[in-house]
Amino acid sequence: MSSQPASEQFDVVVIGAGPAGYPAAIRAAQNKLKVACVDQWQNADGSYAFGGTCLNAGCIPSKALLESSELYLRAKQEFSAHGIRLSDVQLDLGIMQGRRAAIVKTMTGGINALFKANGVVGYQGHGQLRPGNIVVVTGADGAEKRVEAKHVVLAPGSVPVRLRSVPHDGKWIVDSWNALEFDAVPARLGVIGAGVIGLELGSVWRRLGSEVTVIEALDEFLPMADQAIAKEALRHFKKLGLDIKLGAKVSGAEVSGSTVKVKYVDAAGEHAFEVDKLVVAVGRKPFTEGLLADGTGVVVDGRGFIEVDEYCHTAVPNVWAVGDAVRGPMLAHKGKEEGVMVADRIAGRFAEVNYKVIPSVIYTAPEIAWVGQTEQQVKAGGRAYKVGTFPFSASGRARAMESTAGLVKIISARDDDEILGIHIIGPMAGELIGEAVLAMEYSASTEDIQRTIHAHPTLSEALHEAALAVDKMAIDSINR
Ligand code: FAD
Numbered sequence: 001m002s003s004q005p006a007s008e009q010f011d012v013v014v015i016g017a018g019p020a021g022y023p024a025a026i027r028a029a030q031n032k033l034k035v036a037c038v039d040q041w042q043n044a045d046g047s048y049a050f051g052g053t054c055l056n057a058g059c060i061p062s063k064a065l066l067e068s069s070e071l072y073l074r075a076k077q078e079f080s081a082h083g084i085r086l087s088d089v090q091l092d093l094g095i096m097q098g099r100r101a102a103i104v105k106t107m108t109g110g111i112n113a114l115f116k117a118n119g120v121v122g123y124q125g126h127g128q129l130r131p132g133n134i135v136v137v138t139g140a141d142g143a144e145k146r147v148e149a150k151h152v153v154l155a156p157g158s159v160p161v162r163l164r165s166v167p168h169d170g171k172w173i174v175d176s177w178n179a180l181e182f183d184a185v186p187a188r189l190g191v192i193g194a195g196v197i198g199l200e201l202g203s204v205w206r207r208l209g210s211e212v213t214v215i216e217a218l219d220e221f222l223p224m225a226d227q228a229i230a231k232e233a234l235r236h237f238k239k240l241g242l243d244i245k246l247g248a249k250v251s252g253a254e255v256s257g258s259t260v261k262v263k264y265v266d267a268a269g270e271h272a273f274e275v276d277k278l279v280v281a282v283g284r285k286p287f288t289e290g291l292l293a294d295g296t297g298v299v300v301d302g303r304g305f306i307e308v309d310e311y312c313h314t315a316v317p318n319v320w321a322v323g324d325a326v327r328g329p330m331l332a333h334k335g336k337e338e339g340v341m342v343a344d345r346i347a348g349r350f351a352e353v354n355y356k357v358i359p360s361v362i363y364t365a366p367e368i369a370w371v372g373q374t375e376q377q378v379k380a381g382g383r384a385y386k387v388g389t390f391p392f393s394a395s396g397r398a399r400a401m402e403s404t405a406g407l408v409k410i411i412s413a414r415d416d417d418e419i420l421g422i423h424i425i426g427p428m429a430g431e432l433i434g435e436a437v438l439a440m441e442y443s444a445s446t447e448d449i450q451r452t453i454h455a456h457p458t459l460s461e462a463l464h465e466a467a468l469a470v471d472k473m474a475i476d477s478i479n480r
């Protein structure tokens with residue numbers, strides 16, 4: 001790149017190639033627009049990679065390790081129940097981590113291929129929006145390229161929240177990205193935050209042999225989930241051996257040699273414990289550093305989120321923002337739908353996101369998944385409701401899989417049978433929730449699910465039976 005800015009013109013320039021930005025770029029190109037996508041993600045070795053947090057350091061590597069560690073644990077604890085005798089199950093963390101890294105490389109490389117196939121111009125470097133829809137891309141060598149766009153889509157994503165009293169050093173006190181790349185199993189692992197990351201990563205390292213202590217500030221476990229499901233989940237996490245301390249506020253952490261001393265306060269007073277690694281997983285915040293030059297007119301709120309309307313349009317004409325950097329849950333699939341919506345709206349097509357029907361999945365064992373309202377939310381809203389549940393212990397397929405933990409819970413309106421929320425804890429809950437999302441997206445009633453044929457024997461029958469249980473008509477379990 002030359003230091004004398006050259007100007008190239010595009011219909012759409014997307015800043016950020018995570019799961020919100022790259023689908024926006026691809027859909028815009030599919031809509032016959034001339035598109036560029038800029039991303040600055042760099043790995044530890046300095047290489048650039050498209051895909052954002054999700055592909056490089058989030059959804060994909062964490063699921064690779066969750067799968068491997070779960071297989072390891074099942075081989076050790078469960079295979080004997082199937083009549084499979086293994087004399088010795090050994091862990092080769094090097095191979096496990098190599099597999100994780102290879103999956104990430106394949107998936108991020110796939111985005112290059114998708115950009116090429118769809119005619120998206122990919123720039124690797126920092127993108128900054130300047131007034132007048134100019135984007136300046138700064139490459140690794142510091143050279144600048146100026147591009148002009150009719151529309152700009154901001155998709156800069158998010159970064160981990162850090163705690164001042166727990167100073168991050170990337171070696172002993174780490175974030176989720178570091179914790180996905182440990183090259184040895186820490187004998188003692190501390191996790192601050194019993195949120196989604198804390199539970200998923202805590203599960204990975206516990207299954208591989210760490211003693212795991214999780215410190216959670218709130219008294220309530222998984223407050224965003226239905227509390228019946230959260231209660232069941234807490235039981236299973238304890239069974240796995242996660243030592244979860246609720247109502248515990250971390251007051252500080254100090255590294256001494258190769259040990260981290262963690263201090264926390266709970267109702268009983270101050271406590272301290274020592275670990276070999278400490279993961280801070282207390283949430284993420286929007287990443288807008290250096291994104292907006294002075295005078296763009298884009299508004300960022302007090303918590304760092306870019307302000308947008310329901311269609312992800314900012315206060316500036318033809319400037320849009322999507323994904324983790326705007327309001328709503330920080331989930332890859334939410335960002336993807338926003339990116340696609342914006343690309344379609346830019347092309348003059350009708351598009352919207354149904355924010356009421358965004359599924360959540362926690363990929364632990366058992367998996368936890370839900371869509372719609374929890375029973376606490378329905379109760380607080382005052383609408384009369386009915387509930388049906390079905391335990392996986394009554395499912396033939398779950399029995400065959402040796403995975404009978406958990407249940408499906410459906411909450412429906414008493415007046416018109418509308419499905420208000422579906423909550424699952426159990427085997428493949430993240431896959432099963434797809435049917436629930438589709439049903440709610442199409443405004444199906446509970447009776448619609450009751451009248452839908454589900455193949456036998458499948459896990460999806462649990463959803464069917466839970467729908468029948470809503471009206472006390474379950475066949476395969478006792479109606480209460
Ligand atoms: P990001 O994925 O953060 O991508 C933004 C990209 O923009 C990055 O590459 C960044 O470098 C780049 N960028 C930022 N600013 C600039 C700039 N000025 N110029 C150029 N480039 C820029 N979500 C799920 O739905 N399912 C999961 O299973 C899941 N697991 C997760 C596990 C972990 C450990 C973590 C940390 C997150 C997980 N998430 C999961 C959340 C998910 O990763 C995010 O919701 C998602 O990545 C957000 O997408 P995004 O495109 O908005 O942002």
Ligand code: NAD
Binds near residue numbers: 198330
């Ligand atoms: P989170 O908001 O899910 O959980 C953070 C937890 O930390 C909360 O329970 C909070 O009460 C606790 N906490 C905050 N400050 C604390 C303190 N000082 N001491 C003790 N506890 C404290 O955030 P996360 O787990 O970091 O995940 C970040 C985002 O990434 C989430 O929005 C999540 O949706 C997304 N994510 C999604 C998935 C998935 O979809 N499976 C997986 C991982 C991450």
